[in-house]
Amino acid sequence: MEEKKLDFKSIIGFVLISGVLMWMMYSNAPTKEEQEAKAKQEQVEKEKEEVATKTTTVEPSTTAPVVVNDSIQQAQLKGQLGSFSYSAALPSANGGVTELKSDLLTLKIANKGGYIVNATVNGFDQFEKGSNKTIDLIKENNSHLNLTINTTDNRTLNTKDLFFEPTLTKEGENQVLTMRLKASETQFLEYRYVLKPNDYMMDFAIRSQGLNSVVNASKPADLEWQLKTYRNEKSISYENRYTEMVFEYENGKDDYLSAAKDDDDIVEDVTYVAFKQHLFTSILLTDTPFKTATLKSENLVHDEEIDTLFTKNYVANFPLEFKNGELNYNMNMYYGPSKYDILNSYERNLDEIMPLGWGIFGWINxxxxxxxxxxxxxxxxxxxxxxxxxxxxxxxxxxxxxxxxxxxxxxxxxxxxxxxxxxxxxxxxxxxxxxxxxxxxxxxxxxxxxxxxxxxxxxxxxxxxxxxxxxxxxxxxxxxxxxxxxxxxxxxxxxxxxxxxxxxxxxxxxxxxxxxxxxxxxxxxxxxxxxxxxxxxxxxxxxxxxxxxxxxxxxxxxxxxxxxxxxxxxxxxxxxxxxxxxxxxxxxxxxxxxxxxxxxxxxxxxxxxxxxxxxxxxxxxxxxxxxxxxxx
Structure with a gap:
C-alpha cells in the first residue's frame, strides 16, 4: 500500500482551522462582570446546600419560631398540591437533621421521614466503663417511624420517604421541634417533639390539619415503629436473654413476646409498647389507646460468636383512626435506662417492663x-x-x-x-x-x-x-x-x-x-x-x-x-x-x-x-x- 505523506496544502489547512477555533473561543469567553455574577451564584448555591445538610445547634428563640431550612418550601411541586410528592433533586432532599440535646439525651430528627435517626443516652459507656463508646439506641438506620396514608386519588404514601419542614422553638426550658409535611401552608401532617430537661421521657404528637380533601379518612393511617437493637453489654447471650418486647393492653394488663425465639402477637387497646434491651429501653406510649397492635420480635442471635452486633429486631404496627377527617394522637417516647425507680416514677405501669417476677415474687422485689x-x-x-x-x-x-x-x-x-x-x-x-x-x-x-x-x-x-x-x-x-x-x-x-x-x-x-x-x-x-x-x-x-x-x-x-x-x-x-x-x-x-x-x-x-x-x-x-x- 502507498504511504500517505503530509504535504504543504495539508499544513496550511491545519493552521487555518486552528485559527478559526481560537477566534471562536475568544469571542465566546465570558466578560469580567459575567464571571463575577457566576461566582456569586455558585456561592449562593453552596450556602443553600450547607444550610440544608447541617445539624441544627443554634439556641432556639423563646418568642418566634426558627425555620431551620427556608429552602425546604421550594420542594413543593406546583400542580401537585396535596400529594406530598417532593423532588429528590431539590435542595430540601439532602438529608438534613435537627438536634435536640439535654443532659440526659441527645436526639437527631431527620427532615426525611421526620423521625428520630439518632438517640444517644448520655453519661453511659457501651460494653465496659471507660470504653468511650456511647450508648446509641438509634443510629445508622437501625430504626424508623413510618406513617402509611391512603389518599383520595387511590395512592399510598409513606412518610419515611417524604421530606418534612423543621421548626425549632423553646417553651420555657423545653425544646420543641415541629416537623411538618406540607400540602400547603394550611394543609399539613405534623410530628411534634418536646424534650424536657432532666427527663428521659419526651412528649410526641401526631396530628393533621386541613387534609380532609387529601387523605382517605375511611381507612386508618398505619403507624409502623421498628427498631433493630444494638448490643450494649459484654455478654451478648446474657443481654439477649433479657431483651424482649413488653406491652400494656386492655386497661392495665401487661404481657411480653418471647426473648428466646421469634414471636408475634395481635393485641387490642394497647397503651404502650416497650422495645426492651435488658438494661436500656425504648418505649412508645399513647394517651388514646391503639385499637389494635400487630407486634413482632425476631431473635438475631443464632451464633454467639458470629451474631455479635444486634440482639433483636422489633416491629410494631398501629392503626391510627381519623376523627372528622383528621389525626390527633398525643403520645410519649422514652429512651433511657431500664431502671425501676425511673420507670415507676412516671406512674404509668412502666415498672412492669422490669422482669421482677410474677405474683409474690414480684411483690417481694x-x-x-x-x-x-x-x-x-x-x-x-x-x-x-x-x-x-x-x-x-x-x-x-x-x-x-x-x-x-x-x-x-x-x-x-x-x-x-x-x-x-x-x-x-x-x-x-x-x-x-x-x-x-x-x-x-x-x-x-x-x-x-x-x-x-x-x-x-x-x-x-x-x-x-x-x-x-x-x-x-x-x-x-x-x-x-x-x-x-x-x-x-x-x-x-x-x-x-x-x-x-x-x-x-x-x-x-x-x-x-x-x-x-x-x-x-x-x-x-x-x-x-x-x-x-x-x-x-x-x-x-x-x-x-x-x-x-x-x-x-x-x-x-x-x-x-x-x-x-x-x-x-x-x-x-x-x-x-x-x-x-x-x-x-x-x-x-x-x-x-x-x-x-x-x-x-x-x-x-x-x-x-x-x-x-x-x-x-x-x-x-x-x-x-x-x-x-x-x-x-
Whole structure:
C-alpha cells in the first residue's frame, strides 16, 4: 500500500482551522462582570446546600419560631398540591437533621421521614466503663417511624420517604421541634417533639390539619415503629436473654413476646409498647389507646460468636383512626435506662417492663428487696452493699433455717427406730407405714417439717434470681476482681469455647459452686443418705448423693455468663448459711436433748387429730381389704 505523506496544502489547512477555533473561543469567553455574577451564584448555591445538610445547634428563640431550612418550601411541586410528592433533586432532599440535646439525651430528627435517626443516652459507656463508646439506641438506620396514608386519588404514601419542614422553638426550658409535611401552608401532617430537661421521657404528637380533601379518612393511617437493637453489654447471650418486647393492653394488663425465639402477637387497646434491651429501653406510649397492635420480635442471635452486633429486631404496627377527617394522637417516647425507680416514677405501669417476677415474687422485689437494697447502696459501694444485703436476708431467714435443722435432727434421732420397723415389717408395707406414722405421732415429729422451711425459702430464692439481673445500678460497678457486677467476672480467657459454658472462666460462680457443695454435704450427710428406703419408693440416698455433685456443676455452668453480682450473692449466702448451721448444731441444738424430748413425748397421751384419724382409718381399711383379697 502507498504511504500517505503530509504535504504543504495539508499544513496550511491545519493552521487555518486552528485559527478559526481560537477566534471562536475568544469571542465566546465570558466578560469580567459575567464571571463575577457566576461566582456569586455558585456561592449562593453552596450556602443553600450547607444550610440544608447541617445539624441544627443554634439556641432556639423563646418568642418566634426558627425555620431551620427556608429552602425546604421550594420542594413543593406546583400542580401537585396535596400529594406530598417532593423532588429528590431539590435542595430540601439532602438529608438534613435537627438536634435536640439535654443532659440526659441527645436526639437527631431527620427532615426525611421526620423521625428520630439518632438517640444517644448520655453519661453511659457501651460494653465496659471507660470504653468511650456511647450508648446509641438509634443510629445508622437501625430504626424508623413510618406513617402509611391512603389518599383520595387511590395512592399510598409513606412518610419515611417524604421530606418534612423543621421548626425549632423553646417553651420555657423545653425544646420543641415541629416537623411538618406540607400540602400547603394550611394543609399539613405534623410530628411534634418536646424534650424536657432532666427527663428521659419526651412528649410526641401526631396530628393533621386541613387534609380532609387529601387523605382517605375511611381507612386508618398505619403507624409502623421498628427498631433493630444494638448490643450494649459484654455478654451478648446474657443481654439477649433479657431483651424482649413488653406491652400494656386492655386497661392495665401487661404481657411480653418471647426473648428466646421469634414471636408475634395481635393485641387490642394497647397503651404502650416497650422495645426492651435488658438494661436500656425504648418505649412508645399513647394517651388514646391503639385499637389494635400487630407486634413482632425476631431473635438475631443464632451464633454467639458470629451474631455479635444486634440482639433483636422489633416491629410494631398501629392503626391510627381519623376523627372528622383528621389525626390527633398525643403520645410519649422514652429512651433511657431500664431502671425501676425511673420507670415507676412516671406512674404509668412502666415498672412492669422490669422482669421482677410474677405474683409474690414480684411483690417481694418491689416492696422489700428494691427499697432495702436502695437504702444499703446509698451508703456503701455496690459490691459491699450486696454482701451486707445478703447478710441481712440470711439473718431474716435464719429462723426458717433453724426450723429446718431441728426437723432434720429429730429425724436423725428417730432413724434407728424407723430402721427397726422397716426390718420388722419388711413383708407388710401397709403395716410398716402405719407403725411409722404412729412413731412420728408419739414422738411429736412431723416428717414434712423439714420440707416446709425449704418451700418457704423458694419465693425468696426466685425473687432474688429475678432481682439481680434487673438492677441497673450494678451496671459497670466493680468489686474485687469483677469490673462489672451486672456481667460476668472473667479471670481467664479460654482459647476455645466450651458448649454451655463459654470462652472464659468466671471466679464467683466457682466460689459459689464450692460453697453449695459444702452446704449440701452438711444438710444431707452420710447418715441421711444411707437412710432405709421404703418399699416401692426410689432410693433417696443415692439420688441425694448424685445431686451433691450435680448441683454445684450445674451452678458452675449456668452462672458462668450471668451477672457476677448474682454469683456473689449465692457465694456469700451459702457461706452464711453454713456458718448459721454450724452455730445451731454446736451451740443451740443438742441431739441428746432432742432424743430425751422425743422419749418424753412417747410417754404422753396425745390426742389424735382429725386428719391423723382419717389417715389411720383409711390405711386400716386398705389393709383389711388387702387381707380379704389374699384369703380369696
Amino acid at each position: 418491689r416492696y422489700v428487696f428494691i427499697p432495702a437494697f436502695g437504702v444499703i447502696s446509698g451508703f456503701l459501694p455496690y459490691g459491699l452493699a450486696i454482701v451486707f444485703f445478703t447478710i441481712l436476708v440470711r439473718l431474716v431467714m435464719s429462723p426458717v433455717t433453724y426450723k429446718s435443722y431441728v426437723s432434720q435432727a429429730k429425724m436423725k434421732v428417730l432413724r434407728p427406730e424407723i430402721a427397726e420397723l422397716n426390718e420388722k415389717y419388711k413383708d407388710n408395707a401397709m403395716k410398716k407405714q402405719q407403725e411409722t406414722m404412729k412413731l412420728y405421732s408419739k414422738a411429736g415429729v412431723n416428717p414434712m417439717a423439714g420440707c416446709l422451711p425449704a418451700l418457704m425459702q423458694m419465693p425468696v430464692f426466685y425473687a432474688l434470681f429475678q432481682f439481680f439481673p434487673s438492677m441497673f445500678d450494678l451496671r459497670q460497678q466493680g468489686f474485687l476482681w469483677a469490673d462489672d457486677l451486672s456481667s460476668f467476672d472473667a479471670v481467664y480467657q479460654l482459647p476455645f469455647t466450651i458448649p454451655f459454658y463459654g470462652d472464659h472462666v468466671s471466679l464467683f460462680p466457682i466460689l459459689a459452686s464450692v460453697a453449695i457443695f459444702f452446704y449440701m454435704k452438711m444438710t444431707t450427710g452420710d447418715q441421711q443418705m444411707s437412710a432405709p428406703t421404703q418399699e416401692g419408693m426410689p432410693d433417696m440416698g443415692k439420688i441425694m448423693k448424685v445431686m451433691l455433685y450435680i448441683s454445684p456443676i450445674m451452678m458452675l455452668f449456668f452462672f458462668n455468663n450471668y451477672a457476677s453480682g448474682l454469683s456473689l450473692y449465692y457465694f456469700i449466702s451459702n457461706l452464711i448459711t453454713i456458718g448459721i448451721m454450724l452455730v445451731i448444731k454446736n451451740y443451740i441444738v443438742k441431739e441428746d436433748k432432742i432424743h430425751a424430748k422425743i422419749q418424753e413425748n412417747k410417754t404422753k397421751e396425745k390426742k389424735e387429730s382429725k386428719f391423723q384419724k382419717k389417715m389411720r382409718e383409711m390405711m386400716e381399711q386398705a389393709e383389711a381389704q388387702k387381707a380379704k383379697q389374699n384369703k380369696k
